[in-house]
Amino acid sequence: MPKVVDHDARRRVVTAAAAHLISEGGVDAVTVRELARATRCSTAVVSHYFKNKRELLVCTFREATDHVRTRLDIVFARDPGDLRGVLEAVLPLDEERRRDWSVWLAFWADAIADVELGGEQRQRVRDMREIVADVLRTSGRAPERVDAEARRLLTTVIGIAVQASFDPEEWPPDRQREVLDELLPIRG
């Protein structure tokens, strides 16, 4: 019987390895050889799943974005109006979220002048803003305030995350939450 290979799972193993390599050594650290070493696959197998480094980087970027969706699912299952939970799903508060930010930051350098990659980043932020707006609506915020407030909240989250990525000492989790708290209404 031929061995059944779960290709999606294999691809995710490779993108997960790529995310680790990026967060530890930057994009240049992502090589077929290092990916093979990290995934214990042959270089042929690793190369098989991605046409080129660009495609691998895009998939790694999307995978980091999928992590946010997974975290959001958990938040929403508990409480669909948990605004703080939604925003914390994006903040670099633990190792996984810090790694996701490394991947996004690495991606931005290529996305600056690349229509397709720039579009991915643009859409990611627009989607996230829409999610925050939905939560605000669910929580009964006045409709005419929702868009501006979602924009303001996400702007703060991105500003915190960028600073925290390069200055974790100055931005421990408590401080990230503190700055966010100033913007959040108190919930009863």
Place this chain on the structure above:
Amino acid sequence: MPKVVDHDARRRVVTAAAAHLISEGGVDAVTVRELARATRCSTAVVSHYFKNKRELLVCTFREATDHVRTRLDIVFARDPGDLRGVLEAVLPLDEERRRDWSVWLAFWADAIADVELGGEQRQRVRDMREIVADVLRTSGRAPERVDAEARRLLTTVIGIAVQASFDPEEWPPDRQREVLDELLPIRG
């Protein structure tokens, strides 16, 4: 008489060309050949000024940061308490400032896992926060509020700038100012 070459000026010509190339084509577009073409120097001259691409990138990053200092000097000469002017010196409100952000974003990918480059970015943000805090103090803000407020303002500026860099349509100058305005006290 031998021709006198202003080496600092020459270096700035090369970093300015690098900034243009980055904003139009990303870091990969920065090659000795393209720099030579853009600066109308020989490839030998271009190579002479920078040990390697990393050094060129660091200098281009610092040059973008120097632009902020120049803009701040102009703001301070007019009004040392002009908080909005100080923050707008960093927002991507025109072509030069958008290009500066392209350079910083390009730099971040390399700075993620590089102690020296990461330190440059960290220090740049810390310095800028200190400048904002100074303006707040000058404007008579209560001392115990200054640090938190400077942190909040700079966080917003960074969050706006990152989004505007990838989504200029969604973030025209008026909207950038609008989001900033919500945080600024009204000045008489």
